[in-house]
Amino acid sequence: MKKTLKIATIGGGSSYTPELIEGFINRYDELPISELWLVDVEEGREKLEIVGALAKRMVEKAGVPIEIHLAMDREEALNDADFVTTQFRVGRLEARMLDESIPLKYDVIGQETNGPGGLFKGLRTIPVILDICRDIERLCPDAWLVNFTNPAGMVTEAVLRYSNITKVVGLCNGPIGIEKGIAKELGVDTSRIYVEFAGLNHMVFAKNVYLDGKNVTPTVMEKMTKNEDGISLKNIADVGWDPLFLNTLGMVPIGYLRYYYQTSIMLAEQKAAVAKEGTRAEVVKRVETELFELYKNLDLAEKPKQLEQRGGAYYSEAACNLIHSIYNDKRDIQTVNTRNNGAVAGIDPDSAVEVNCVITSQGPIPLTTGPLPIAVNGLVQSIKSFERLAAEAAVTGDYNTALLAMTINPLVPSDEVAHQLLDELLEAHQAYLPQFNK
Ligand code: G6P
Numbered sequence: 001m002k003k004t005l006k007i008a009t010i011g012g013g014s015s016y017t018p019e020l021i022e023g024f025i026n027r028y029d030e031l032p033i034s035e036l037w038l039v040d041v042e043e044g045r046e047k048l049e050i051v052g053a054l055a056k057r058m059v060e061k062a063g064v065p066i067e068i069h070l071a072m073d074r075e076e077a078l079n080d081a082d083f084v085t086t087q088f089r090v091g092r093l094e095a096r097m098l099d100e101s102i103p104l105k106y107d108v109i110g111q112e113t114n115g116p117g118g119l120f121k122g123l124r125t126i127p128v129i130l131d132i133c134r135d136i137e138r139l140c141p142d143a144w145l146v147n148f149t150n151p152a153g154m155v156t157e158a159v160l161r162y163s164n165i166t167k168v169v170g171l172c173n174g175p176i177g178i179e180k181g182i183a184k185e186l187g188v189d190t191s192r193i194y195v196e197f198a199g200l201n202h203m204v205f206a207k208n209v210y211l212d213g214k215n216v217t218p219t220v221m222e223k224m225t226k227n228e229d230g231i232s233l234k235n236i237a238d239v240g241w242d243p244l245f246l247n248t249l250g251m252v253p254i255g256y257l258r259y260y261y262q263t264s265i266m267l268a269e270q271k272a273a274v275a276k277e278g279t280r281a282e283v284v285k286r287v288e289t290e291l292f293e294l295y296k297n298l299d300l301a302e303k304p305k306q307l308e309q310r311g312g313a314y315y316s317e318a319a320c321n322l323i324h325s326i327y328n329d330k331r332d333i334q335t336v337n338t339r340n341n342g343a344v345a346g347i348d349p350d351s352a353v354e355v356n357c358v359i360t361s362q363g364p365i366p367l368t369t370g371p372l373p374i375a376v377n378g379l380v381q382s383i384k385s386f387e388r389l390a391a392e393a394a395v396t397g398d399y400n401t402a403l404l405a406m407t408i409n410p411l412v413p414s415d416e417v418a419h420q421l422l423d424e425l426l427e428a429h430q431a432y433l434p435q436f437n438k
Contacts, residue, residue: 004034005327008077008140010132011088011149012038012070013048015291016312018303020085021055023320025062031324037069037077043092045072047292054295061301074132078139083323085146086132090124091432093288097281098428104274106417109259109267112280113151113202115411116421119390122154123402124432126162126394129155133163144326144363146171146319148312151387153201156337156352158391169322169364170337170352172201173315174254180314182209182252185223186216197335197356198344198369199254203383204335204354205376206252207369221247235280235311237269249375260379260410284310325359333357338364345371351384382410397435402426 009020017038024033038055040048052070059066071077078084089096099117100110109115129149136143145168147155156170175197183190188211196208209220225243236255239262259266277283287309294304318334325332333356340353343366347353357364372380389405392398399422407418426436 004032005082006035006037006080007033007083007085007323008037008039008074008081009085009087010039010074010077011044011086013040013044013046013051014087014089015047015051015288015295015307016087016310016315017051018054018058018295019307019312019316020319021058022303023316024066025059025064027320027324028062028064028066030328031320033066035067035069037071037081039071039074039077040088042072048072050292050295054300057298057301058303074135075139078135078143081140081143082327083144083146084132084136084140085148085319085323086129087148088125088128089149090121090128091429093281093285095124095429095432096121096284097279098425100270100279100281101274102424102428103421104267104271106421107267108413108417108421109263109411110270110274110279111256111259114256114259115409116406116425118151118154119386119402119405119409120425120429122151122158122387122390123394123436124429125149125151125155126158126391127435129159130163130395133159133165133168137164143167144169144323146322148172148315148319151201153203153337153352153354154387154390156201157387158394160339160350160352161388161391162395167363170201170354171315171318171322172204172337172354173312173318174202174256175204175206175335175354176314176318178204178206178252178254182206182220185220186211194333196369197354198372199354199376199380200352200383200387201337201354202254202256203380204254205257205372207373209252217250220252221250224252234309234313237266237273239265239269251373251376253376263411322359326361326363329361331358331360333367334359334364336364338366341366343368345369346377347372347381347384351388379410382408394435397433397438399426399436402436 055068103110103116111117147170152170159168179195194210195206199205209217225246337352337354340347342349343355344353356367386409393402406422407415412418
């Protein structure tokens, strides 16, 4: 085992970076990071410098010898890195705003990882991540790629299918959030529960919950239907679930499932929210302005509480736990996006799934969970087909493949609307989709 570690974080100027730094500081004894390289593009220089300076103050205050490097040159940062984390947003929040607002004109959900917005975020992101993969192959072939960049499931799928990198893990804060929410509902510490997750990223279900080894799923469902679910993410409106539906389903769905099971309520809610406060991208922009003002304060040397206004709570916990377990060959169980390899029966073994895995120094070993219940299998398969077509379109820049992906997405009502949406979004995002402008 190497005694010191080099980590490169691409999209290092993100407002989430202090989360990551805090996580690394807290685990320093078992995760001896000597160098952390925060990398960003020219447009992100100012943010990188502000957040980088805060990161330096944080490690100094904590008294840990992590050297923080800021770089605009990805190659230098990747050279001999042990872990590469990716958290970038192609086109920044302006592009997200288009993904969230244009579909609404067609009475379609406008969301950054679901429906037409998710498709376009994938089309913009996948060529960039594949480029990073080529650099990893050349500059740090033994490194693990830990991706949080959304749509994380589609991105993991694309890396598995279209790059030579096999050491890749896609991460989401969603399962940790659900686990904590369930523990809260049960009034117990998370260490006493085991939650069996299965599905795809942003389409995952807590299939079974065990408390001290006893299956307590019915109790959890009952509590969830009685109370406010308490398991919502900050970025998704908590409109409650129909108790009969949820009890019959018998599993805890991630909040993103609301877009599929409660489409009309969520659409109305989105329209009202946009009229009142703008799209989520605009809300996040305001939060970011506030955060970066705080980050500039030279007296600040810790993660400010205000970061909790973002949807990515616990994301550093997910990231740091994963890196820690790979590095220390911990063999604990975490929920990550990885090659299915037969764990979820009925889903292509080569596809990415979000599932519980044993985390070893060889990476995640997915735990067999059997087939998905019939009630959700169809939707999950549809989304997997959508993700595969989207990834193919992102790589080839083929209009027809993109149209197919858009049309089969369950949130898009017809081929006609799919066509119109595709054309309008292609035009709006032209600057970040060179593969379609050949
Ligand atoms: C959730 C999701 C993340 C997503 C985030 C958005 O936590 O799991 O994948 O990035 O929300 O939060 P934001 O504050 O950007 O709307």
